[in-house]
Amino acid sequence: MAYQLLPFRFERFNEEDYLLTNDVGEYIFLHQDDFHKFVNGELDEHSDLFYDIASKQIATTDNVDDVVAMLATKFRTKKSILRDFTSLHMVVPTLRCNSSCIYCQVARKNMDDHEADMTKETAKNIVKTIFESPSPFIKIEFQGGDPSTDFEMVKYIIEESEWQNLFKKRHLDFVICTNLTLLNEDMVKYLKKHKCDISTSLDGPKDLHDMNRPLQNKELDHHAIFEKNLAMIRNVWGHKDCASALMTTSKHSLGRFKDIIDEYIRLGFNNIFLRNLNPYGFAKQYKEKIAYPVEDFVSNYKEGLDYIIELNKKGAYFVEGFAALLLKRMLTPFATGFVDLQSPAGVGIAGAIYDYDGSVYVSDEARMMARFKNYYFRLGNVNENTYQEMFNGDKMHEIIASACNECLPGCSHCVYQPYCGADPVRNLSEQGDMIGYRPTNEMCKKTKAIIKYLFELIRLHDPEINRIFWSWIKPC
Numbered sequence: 001m002a003y004q005l006l007p008f009r010f011e012r013f014n015e016e017d018y019l020l021t022n023d024v025g026e027y028i029f030l031h032q033d034d035f036h037k038f039v040n041g042e043l044d045e046h047s048d049l050f051y052d053i054a055s056k057q058i059a060t061t062d063n064v065d066d067v068v069a070m071l072a073t074k075f076r077t078k079k080s081i082l083r084d085f086t087s088l089h090m091v092v093p094t095l096r097c098n099s100s101c102i103y104c105q106v107a108r109k110n111m112d113d114h115e116a117d118m119t120k121e122t123a124k125n126i127v128k129t130i131f132e133s134p135s136p137f138i139k140i141e142f143q144g145g146d147p148s149t150d151f152e153m154v155k156y157i158i159e160e161s162e163w164q165n166l167f168k169k170r171h172l173d174f175v176i177c178t179n180l181t182l183l184n185e186d187m188v189k190y191l192k193k194h195k196c197d198i199s200t201s202l203d204g205p206k207d208l209h210d211m212n213r214p215l216q217n218k219e220l221d222h223h224a225i226f227e228k229n230l231a232m233i234r235n236v237w238g239h240k241d242c243a244s245a246l247m248t249t250s251k252h253s254l255g256r257f258k259d260i261i262d263e264y265i266r267l268g269f270n271n272i273f274l275r276n277l278n279p280y281g282f283a284k285q286y287k288e289k290i291a292y293p294v295e296d297f298v299s300n301y302k303e304g305l306d307y308i309i310e311l312n313k314k315g316a317y318f319v320e321g322f323a324a325l326l327l328k329r330m331l332t333p334f335a336t337g338f339v340d341l342q343s344p345a346g347v348g349i350a351g352a353i354y355d356y357d358g359s360v361y362v363s364d365e366a367r368m369m370a371r372f373k374n375y376y377f378r379l380g381n382v383n384e385n386t387y388q389e390m391f392n393g394d395k396m397h398e399i400i401a402s403a404c405n406e407c408l409p410g411c412s413h414c415v416y417q418p419y420c421g422a423d424p425v426r427n428l429s430e431q432g433d434m435i436g437y438r439p440t441n442e443m444c445k446k447t448k449a450i451i452k453y454l455f456e457l458i459r460l461h462d463p464e465i466n467r468i469f470w471s472w473i474k475p476c
């Protein structure tokens with residue numbers, strides 16, 4: 001053999017082609033005849049095809065050590081998110097909420113039930129703990145319940161953080177996740193002044209949104225208030241990008257993705273994140289009524305993505321968020337900050353959540369599991385434990401040791417591994433242990449099917465689709 005094979009993973013992609021990928025996310029499609037020649041050392045090392053393979057560092061005729069050094073540089077770039085450690089800090093000022101979403105995952109409290117409101121002492125200790133993180137970027141995201149139900153606590157945490165940051169000098173951002181219905185102009189002016197972005201939920205047109213996310217007060221029209229307040233927020237802010245929205249797919253959403261996308265466009269959003277239901281809280285408890293097989297989500301997702309691509313072809317700029325982040329991994333050497341799909345998993349090391357009582361969990365889903373009495377992913381409490389005890393303790397080490405998909409069974413040889421991630425919280429919740437079992441793992445089925453579909457679209461070599469995909473990839 002005139003060339004040296006370097007480590008790669010492969011899979012038969014369709015009747016004719018194989019897909020090859022390596023640890024740094026480079027990929028190439030080879031016709032089956034070329035693939036067999038290649039692995040048997042029979043490919044002409046002066047052919048264009050071999051040059052293509054070598055440019056991806058899947059084989060080489062050069063000094064192997066030099067190529068490995070180049071791969072190491074690319075690998076460090078892909079994993080650069082690890083350098084900063086935890087930058088996303090989610091804080092729950094209260095569990096009170098005025099909605100009663102059918103898939104609620106947090107055991108919300110009624111509006112007059114103050115049992116799960118955060119105290120100032122806990123809030124102060126949370127901010128202190130957050131600023132112990134070595135990350136130069138600190139994003140504090142208010143979760144709930146609906147955090148706008150305790151806006152005074154939100155303000156207290158924002159101002160305490162800004163005070164701490166006078167000394168710590170981090171790049172500090174805030175986001176509040178709210179259904180918008182309780183926001184008034186003064187609150188929005190405050191959020192604008194303190195550069196706190198607004199993230200909301202929109203499940204689709206009125207009938208669907210109100211079915212998935214009814215308000216507790218049945219006399220109020222959730223969708224109408226949402227629309228009115230969205231306009232008010234954009235008016236105060238002076239532009240549309242101050243508020244982003246997320247959708248959740250319930251059983252009622254299946255078959256309605258075009259309607260949902262149209263509603264996002266009607267309301268002036270230029271992106272959507274087509275998101276499936278996660279198996280926590282009511283979504284797990286009332287599975288029969290609101291959940292669905294993952295295959296149904298994938299087929300709806302593909303239809304939705306095709307529709308979005310068609311809209312873009314007609315001149316709209318409208319992004320599907322999940323595809324955009326996967327494409328960045330597939331087409332560029334850069335890291336993406338999406339906590340849910342990292343290796344090692346982002347749990348605790350990219351994001352963490354601070355509950356109303358000061359308990360710290362490795363992710364929002366871990367907090368949801370605790371509502372149903374599973375406390376495995378609780379790192380400690382800011383009122384009792386130091387930062388080091390929580391973020392560098394045995395529990396954190398144990399979790400991360402089970403959260404690198406480079407060495408998880410099933411993932412280690414998966415051709416899609418460089419673009420995918422590990423999720424020990426989901427594995428424990430769904431399959432009873434942190435490693436999980438890939439052939440029946442719902443997250444694996446979804447991610448694999450969607451990455452494969454994106455590769456199918458790339459494989460079409462349609463210049464219009466390529467232009468659209470590249471336009472979705474944000475610069476670093």
Ligand code: SF4
Pocket residue numbers: 405410411412414415416417418420421438443444445447448
């Ligand atoms: S979770 Fe599934 S798709 Fe992702 S790397 Fe593992 S086997 Fe592949």
